[in-house]
Amino acid sequence: MKTSFPKDQIEIVLLEGTHQDGTEQLRGEGFNVRTHGGALQGDELIGFIGRAHIVGVRSKTHLTDELIKNCPRLLAVGCFCAGTNQVELGSASMRGIPVFNSPFSNTRSVAELTIAEIIALHRKLTHRSHALHLGTWDKSAAGSHEVRGKVLGIVGYGHIGSQLSVLAESLGMRVMFFDTASKLPLGNAMVAGSLEELLGSCDVLSIHVPDNESTRNMIGKKQISQMRKGVCVINNARGTVVDLVALRDAIDSGHLSGAAIDVFPDEPSRAGESFTSVMQGAENVILTPHVGGSTIEAQQSISLDIASKLARFINAGTTTGAVNVPEVDLPEQGTVEGANRPHRVLNFHRNVPGVLGKIHEAAADLGVNITGEYLRTRDQLGYLVLDADPSSTEILRDRINEIDESIRTRLLW
Ligand code: NAI
Secondary structure (H helix, E strand, C coil): CCCCCCHHHCEEEECCCCCHHHHHHHHHCCCEEEECCCCCCHHHHHHHHCCCCEEEECCCCCECHHHHHCCCCCCEEEECCCCCCCECHHHHHCCCCCEECCCCCCHHHHHHHHHHHHHHHHCCHHHHHHHHHCCCCCCCCCCCCCCCCCEEEEECCCHHHHHHHHHHHHCCCEEEEECCCCCCCCCCCEECCCHHHHHHHCCEEEECCCCCCCCCCCECHHHHHCCCCCEEEEECCCCCCECHHHHHHHHHCCCEEEEEECCCCCCCCCCCCCCCCCCCCCCCEEECCCCCCCCHHHHHHHHHHHHHHHHHHHHHCCCCCECCCCCCCCCCCCCCCHHHCCEEEEEEEECCCCHHHHHHHHHHHHCCCEEEEEEEEECCEEEEEEEECCCCHHHHHHHHHHCCCEEEEEEEC
16 A cells, blocks of 8 residues: 555654564665664754654663654554563554554473473573582582473463473373463373463473463462472463562472573663672572563564554554554455555544544545444544545545544545
């Protein structure tokens, strides 16, 4: 779909060294893309993004209400990561600015790290490596096990949990999972009727749930006591899910044989900052600095995912994958090309009764024939994508913009 102005006039700025494949994809679309390797602050940041139509950031650039206000041409934001905490979402949505993220592009990376940790914990790999680095030849089979035939207990059978399930079975592990939602077990995986049943059945427990009220401290002293002696615990999900003091006690007492922890209740905000945890110095415990999803492949996949979401929004108004505005994807109607091709109007408005009626009234007054439309609302925001025969649509856009509840209206043709 063509846009209302030449594509090379769409200015896209990408900060923080997003992967080049996404940049190339957006350039391939014909957009004007500028990049900056690091994060910018203050005047430098506003100087770089102030006239952009699209801003792409990773986790270090904070797009505050003040900044968003100072980007009058901003159409959309791409977060080239899983989270969107760095963007003031309410400010963006009330200006009709969708914010896109890529929550599942690093699923495989987390699942692979977990597999590595399952084997490493069963062989006390980091403990033995550390001893050898210090000059001790600790050759022994004591406490070392194959993972084949062992029971992997997965809490949370979502994107990562189910991917892990498939990989673990390929190693000959038996998989059992517990999820509060009903999930189709993949391969030979078995469903546990309760968390307690899972805890009492597994040789290694791996947690893959989100941070919410039901998961905070879901693995504490009581749950650990329900596990068999010698079990390993892996948390690559969120730092709030496991009570680390209870975990440390259980490892020191020998009830648990090891743990791998990638996420912590308090994490430093920047690389290089110092870090302390009750888990430091514990035997057969692998600590990693929240790198479960941090691979080049994940970065590449994130950049391509966000680039295509942004391109679909610029070209067709599609908001699928946006976290803060209604998701709308209206397919192009028919195959009419050239001068008779329908025009598309995109309108964000306040979600109050009567707006659609006013828009239809404006179209009827102008004799504009609507050929397709899709309206969705979310909280205080409505988003309408409307296709119309190509006469008077510029006037229609202006009339829609004049409606009190309108936030922003864009015309594509
Ligand atoms: P997902 O949303 O696909 O799956 C989560 C699953 O947990 C869902 O099936 C849900 O029904 C289930 N669940 C929710 N509450 C539960 C409860 N109380 N008990 C049992 N199951 C429950 O999420 P995804 O993508 O698999 O991510 C899982 C976790 O991994 C999230 O916390 C995410 O933030 C984290 N993560 C960590 C990364 C890292 O770098 N270490 C990278 C990517 C994700």
